[in-house]
Amino acid sequence: MTTTVNPPTPEQQQGIGTRLRHGREAISQRWHDAPRWVRWAALVALIAFFYALPNKEFYQYLGPIPTTGSNFTQVLFTVSIYVLLAVGLNIVVGFAGLLDLGYFGFFAVGAYTVAVLTSPSSNLKTLWPWLLVVPIAIALTMVSGIMLGTPTLRLRGDYLALVTLGFAEMIRIAAVSSDFLKGQRGFNQIPHPPGKYADGKPFFGVLDARPYYWLVLTLIILVVLGVRNLTHSRVGRAWISIREDEDAAQLMGVPTFKFKLWAFASGAAIAGLAGALFAGKQNFVNSQNFELLNSIIILAAVILGGSGNIVGAIVGGGLVAYMIERFRGIELFGTELYEYRFLFFGVVLVVMMIFRPQGIIPNRRRAAEFKDRRKEVIVGE
């Protein structure tokens, strides 16, 4: 890859020192000051980097970045799924301000829909191709989101958190114990996505995780573009107003229930897509894939990255999923660091809450909302 970098002019050089002191603000300022083409070039380079990343010829030069405990391309696939999930959950939590503690449940609905309709181990024996089932999986997750949201989103407060938590747990228990969902034995021979090389070998095979990663990466880009458009529209404004003050939003004529339901259902749909992709790659789905902790990890990722900010969600999702995998194969006092992963995230979250409650890459508005809340606390009434 080649990106042209202009040598800094004297005044730029002089500015760098002072700018550095302002940390991230300076970086974002520089980013916004940069000419359009520079930003585009940087973005293209970044995307190209992520497409190139799973190739050994490329990542072997990246020092400690490739994971040591597990296959790096496999890890990249897992990370990409988490990023997609974080982008989806960010709509629910970040934009509309709804606390969803069972987001992974929708991922499970997506994965199981694919499993049940495609796998030979399923009671249904439909054996449909993967591609046909993906839209069904997305639709079904969306419907389950609407069914869950319709009664709960009318209520204020913490009901949604409890109900979503219960939903995810219900799905998990159903997966473990119902005969229809096959429990531990699970579903095997789930078909892969279609596509062949010129020589007839399938593009999406068993051993090579790269094509799946590229597929998810491409979908992330498309989803992000879609979400970005939404947030710049009336829908996005409505979501933000609901998050900031639901009563006031309603008093301005925003149909709050409808928009909350939309946010919740679109978030669910994205999780359903992620689940379908996961099932299509994994070939095998069983009840062990859907522990409750996963929901918490994604929520932590969104908050860590900067709730309400798409870039923040991507960074948070990527960082959290990558760190977990990075811990594998590293030993500390005779224990794999991987075993300490939740302790680590607990500590990181607490530290973040104290020093940077708005996340790594905060949303401008969110920052103001936090400030506002602090002010309320100090002023009292």
Next chain:
Amino acid sequence: MLLEIDDVSLLYGRIQALHGISLTVGEGEIVALIGANGAGKSTTMRAISGIRPIATGAIRFEGEDISKLRADLRVRRGLCQAPEGRGIFPGMSVLENLDMGAYTRRDRAGIAQDLNRVLELFPRLAERRKQAGGTLSGGEQQMLAVGRALMSRPKLLLLDEPSMGLAPMLIQQIFTIITEINEQGTTILLVEQNAQQALARAHRAYVLETGRIVKSGTGAELLHDPSVKEAYLGVA
């Protein structure tokens, strides 16, 4: 009558906050609602704007029963409330807040015109158009809340304590603006602690006591009513 409230009761769980109140607001009027803390003034406003369901009675707007109508649909009919405690959007800029006021409208030209009018009424907001709502001073937030409600170009504007937390100078100013808005053709239902000012500006007024209307009359009548004087105007 633009607005008719007929024997309305409202419950918060088991607590009854309104006990069958009735009041009317005619086209072009300023009607004031005064009463002590906890009398149910804000509750009445919530019932009218629809963020709280009523238990019994009826609310009619332009002759139509809107008691069961969702709050956002009432806004579309021309009923807009500037809530107590401001309720502005803290993360949005002043302009974005005002823009939210026009959420139900699609007529760009009309919105631009109203925006200019609001910025003329409140020059302070014009100076701070890019500032986040949450960082405005209390008084500025109050102005923003009133301005934002105006942006929906309501037929009936509900103002819940627009003078709360303002300096005496600004109180004078906000009441002048209220009169001005009214003269430009907007009907106003005004809740106020500042009974003196409210009664002086209002055409008619109601006195609310523990969820019941205990007195009504023209602003001037109530201003000179001995019991009102004693209870709300701080003169024995």
